Amino acid sequence: xxxxxxxxxxxxxxxxxxxxxxxxxxxxxxxxxxxxxxxxxxxxxxxxxxxxxxxxxxxxxxxxxxxxxxxxxxxxxxxxxxxxxxxxxxxxxxxxxxxxxxxxxxxxxxxxxxxxxxxxxxxxxxxxxxxxxxxxxxxxxxxxxxxxxxxxxxxxxxxxxxxxxxxxxxxxxxxxxxxxxxxxxxxxxx
Numbered sequence: 001x002x003x004x005x006x007x008x009x010x011x012x013x014x015x016x017x018x019x020x021x022x023x024x025x026x027x028x029x030x031x032x033x034x035x036x037x038x039x040x041x042x043x044x045x046x047x048x049x050x051x052x053x054x055x056x057x058x059x060x061x062x063x064x065x066x067x068x069x070x071x072x073x074x075x076x077x078x079x080x081x082x083x084x085x086x087x088x089x090x091x092x093x094x095x096x097x098x099x100x101x102x103x104x105x106x107x108x109x110x111x112x113x114x115x116x117x118x119x120x121x122x123x124x125x126x127x128x129x130x131x132x133x134x135x136x137x138x139x140x141x142x143x144x145x146x147x148x149x150x151x152x153x154x155x156x157x158x159x160x161x162x163x164x165x166x167x168x169x170x171x172x173x174x175x176x177x178x179x180x181x182x183x184x185x186x187x188x189x190x
Contacts, residue, residue: 003059008051015044089189099168099181100124110141161189
């Protein structure tokens with residue numbers, strides 16, 4: 001069970017217990033307790049519907065803040081490079097270290113990291129003014145077999161052209177943690 005499923009089950013049990021308390025209070029004709037129990041039941045009913053409809057994958061304080069819209073959107077530092085030739089126009093956004101985080105999933109072989117969680121990528125794309133992606137992609141090296149394609153993710157079906165994400169390992173100097181991050185985003189328009 002995931003964190004969200006466990007939270008949903010716990011909230012549902014507490015909701016049922018509060019409904020039981022409402023009925024017991026009504027039978028005993030304790031209207032003050034019945035009113036308190038009914039308010040308590042409504043709160044947990046709302047929490048149940050929240051957990052039922054949430055898109056969160058894990059139940060953390062940061063994810064909860066994002067889901068409720070209370071989190072500040074991060075400001076990303078990037079350098080925009082544009083080149084144009086006879087056939088295409090290329091726009092490249094380069095992120096100095098530490099770049100934006102990138103959540104990746106390791107494949108069955110343990111050799112490649114695939115981009116399956118697109119929320120962080122979409123947040124960066126929205127910040128730099130590009131359209132969001134609607135699906136994850138495999139690491140390009142796993143498809144081509146070429147060592148040159150390691151750390152690259154390619155969207156051939158991107159609405160504005162070809163979108164290429166390049167990743168690297170970033171180090172947070174405050175906490176000494178290493179993580180996968182975006183090194184650059186390249187958009188090739190034809």
